[in-house]
Amino acid sequence: MTTVLAVANQKGGVAKTTTVASLAAALSGLGRKVLVVDLDPQGCLTFSLGHNPDRLESSVHEVLTGQVPMREVILETDEGISLVPATIDLAGAEAVLLMRPGREFSLKRALATLDNDFDVVLIDCPPSLGVLTLNGLTAADAVLVPLQCETLAHRGVGQLLRTVSEVRDITNPDLRLLGALPTLYDARTTHSRDVLADVADRYDLPVLAPAIPRTVRFAEASASGSTVLAGRRSKGGQAYRELAENLVAHWDSDAELKTFSTS
Ligand code: ADP
Numbered sequence: 001m002t003t004v005l006a007v008a009n010q011k012g013g014v015a016k017t018t019t020v021a022s023l024a025a026a027l028s029g030l031g032r033k034v035l036v037v038d039l040d041p042q043g044c045l046t047f048s049l050g051h052n053p054d055r056l057e058s059s060v061h062e063v064l065t066g067q068v069p070m071r072e073v074i075l076e077t078d079e080g081i082s083l084v085p086a087t088i089d090l091a092g093a094e095a096v097l098l099m100r101p102g103r104e105f106s107l108k109r110a111l112a113t114l115d116n117d118f119d120v121v122l123i124d125c126p127p128s129l130g131v132l133t134l135n136g137l138t139a140a141d142a143v144l145v146p147l148q149c150e151t152l153a154h155r156g157v158g159q160l161l162r163t164v165s166e167v168r169d170i171t172n173p174d175l176r177l178l179g180a181l182p183t184l185y186d187a188r189t190t191h192s193r194d195v196l197a198d199v200a201d202r203y204d205l206p207v208l209a210p211a212i213p214r215t216v217r218f219a220e221a222s223a224s225g226s227t228v229l230a231g232r233r234s235k236g237g238q239a240y241r242e243l244a245e246n247l248v249a250h251w252d253s254d255a256e257l258k259t260f261s262t263s
């Protein structure tokens, strides 16, 4: 069986794309067959995995609009991850899909054609709660919410949780909320920790461990078309490796997901 995980937060710059790429590389390193789906018209995931969106003939846009089967757009990447790429065409998908019945189910239907070829599918949602994110949440077994550890990080979390709950009511009753993943975490100050304690207080949302530390290696990695897991060891890569191990233990043997202690 394939496990489908959507990585969503309507806020930009919270490390959704970084989390999808790094977690995919870490899961692949653990021997899982991983497919990532770029649902952001900006194509940052596609680019960061070494493919130029401007040079692609077809992408997730043609898949969602029913013109091309999903298998035909899948690309391979250096780190053994398979990729359903995005191009700027995807910006027009909202308008096309809005005219269609069952528009929230396009991605779910496309993934069903892959016949469980992959162990894990990771979906990189765009920074909005529009029809693309609804497709991601509808296709997913679970959703992970990266949360940048800065003041006002909680703004928008309430709205996202309401969307998750509406998706459960209407298109995907089995959707599980795994929790928030602290990103861009700075262990040297108490600020990051205070922000997480605030979020944990306000919402019924588990905050997962480990927190992903802020390090310059992430920017270097995505600029070079590889993930932070490739090349020399780093704290950031190690954190995603640990997260991958926790998720695998959770999926394989129902182990409880480790949570971050904010006290
Ligand atoms: P989103 O997809 O939510 O918009 P990105 O994954 O594109 O966010 O990350 C936004 C920026 O933050 C990128 O430039 C990325 O390289 C950087 N970044 C992500 N995670 C970290 C981290 N742990 N430490 C330092 N920079 C990071």
Ligand code: MG
Pocket (backbone or CB within 6 Å): 016, 017, 018, 040, 044, 124, 125
């Ligand atoms: Mg992104």
